[in-house]
Amino acid sequence: MKSQRTVAVVGTPNVGKSTLFNELTGLQQHVGNFPGVTVEPLIGTVTFDRESVELIDLPGIYGLEPSSEDEQLSCDVLQGTHRSIAKPDAVLLVMNARNPEKCLVLYSQIAALGLPMIVVVTMVDSVKAAGGAFDDIGLFHLLGVDVHAVVGTKGLGVGDVKHALVHGSWKLPNIVIDTDATIEQRFEWAHSVISKVVVRGSEDTRSAMIDRVLLHPVWGTIAFLVVMAVFFQSIFTWAEPIMGLIDSGVRLLQSAVASNVSSPILRSFLMKGLIGGVGSVIVFLPQILILNVLVTLLEECGYLARAAFLVDRAMGLFGLQGRSFIPLLGSFACAIPGIMSARIIPSYRDRMATIMATPLMTCSARLPVYTLLIGAVIPASTLFGFISLQAAVMASLYVLGALSGLVIALVLKRTMFRGGVIPFLIEFPPYRLPSWKSVGITMIGRTKDFLKTAGTVILVFSIGLWILTELPRADVSHASTRVNAERIQIEQSFAADLGRTIQPLFAPLGFDWRITLGVLSSYAARETFISAMGQIYATDVSESDMPLRNVLQKEFPLNVGLSVLAFYVYALQCVSTMAIMKRETGSWKWPAFSFVITFVLAYSASYIVFRLF
């Protein structure tokens, strides 16, 4: 039994559907949680006059014959054949006044489904600004359903749509063409409608002018590199101060616990297990948010489609398409938003191959590990008199990771994800200013999503790790310093037992039980390696890596240091990434698969490096 009416929001891509959905539902939306659904549609509630209607935001479609996972979902839901999402009670069809042909072709197919409908036309203001006209009443007479004009980016007319959703007269759309009509016939019908209700204004020359620069073989490439540099840079520089704030917030909480909780075991649990563990993931939230904001902005303003066009040839070398670029780039900050942004790839196979490549992009959690180990084992000399050897090693680790990820994608595209290729075919939307409100709403949704998915897994995992490293409690009464006490604790913990037990597995890589333990603890978050090493070697305060680096310099021969580095380049040591991967692919099978291939690669690479040097 249904408590409220469910209305599916349907439209072709780039009609301003998401903006309208955000305007209508505001923050009253959440990712639908349907069992076994990979692409989860957003569900929102529209409330008007104390009555409410549930909206389901379906991925954009051109017709009822899907060619991607996203489109499959829309078609199944609309036709009532989806196994867990019920057929909606009605349809809200979004049309774009500047570009109505494809919308009308879609209408001609949706109308045959026999669902009551209202039509919302966006960008009527843009047609009028160009000197044209749009006859919504005329369209109402032709289609037989209510037609509402809105300016989504400014929120104009949205109230009328809400009113219509709650109180409006839902009419069945006119069937305008035979169900077996060809696309050509449908376009013919669309043209006939347009000639009656639309007066096109002057052409959109602005977009064409901008494209002359942004798609130019030389200037376009330069502009692309600049955009990417700014994109990449801002993820780090803008996020830094907020990450610092979160970090000090976590410390503040920890010291509050330290001074207020007297039971040592409870204190340790709260500080390290709970606050420390969860804090180590929350600290990446700013990067995740900024990356998501930037991707959404690039997409909304119309540049993303152009960027995909520009890099399509290069990505094609690795069996991927232009759109795979954004998730891969984002993964240099953090694989989590990278994997989430892979939703922009319409082809299931391309998306999966891209997702499998993302964990190999050097994320910011690897950076502190690289910095520590390079500082410890690579001499601070120069190559050819001006290139720092340490910097060269750092750069080559980035290149190694990226190339390996792309090769994995290529291999997967040639094997598991072979066939059924959707060639690169992308529509360039006109350039437009993004709706900040819509971007903000999307952001808040993504944040909640991340915290829910990664947060719960991380909580469980960090509690587990705490149990391993802090139990059984060691007798630290004779320890001279706090750090010394921590060393005694960790050397007598379950984790140390575990490290010693499985150390033979890592012996061929040159890892002793201490490194093994450090690597194991990294499975909560990679940078944990540093604090683990700090505790194990117990030289000085774990934060200041200067003394630790010097200790490691003595402890690690070159081949061991390089072997550990090679392991970190490849290994998927991030529970949050695996949790997001599961969420985005719909099954634990894929994160498990990724874990295994990256482990095999990490192990082999470490072994080779250890033997070689």
Added chain:
Amino acid sequence: MTLIQNLPAGTACTIISIEGDGAVARRARELGLVAGTVCTVIRKAPFGGPIEIATAVSRIGIRPSDGLLISVEVLHSTGQVAA
């Protein structure tokens, strides 16, 4: 009659037929590249990359190598090669 990717940038043409892989050809038609449509090759990405074509109402990027054969009849060259 020729394939659209053989035309130099700036050429206007009429689409005669779209053939190739079923799903792809259908997607191209859904984007408005149907027989009889007049379109212009706006620019071609270097090294055999995708090409951009414009119809009266939309601009579309296509990678021509992918099982998608768009046969066209040349109308005229605008002489205006998009920079």
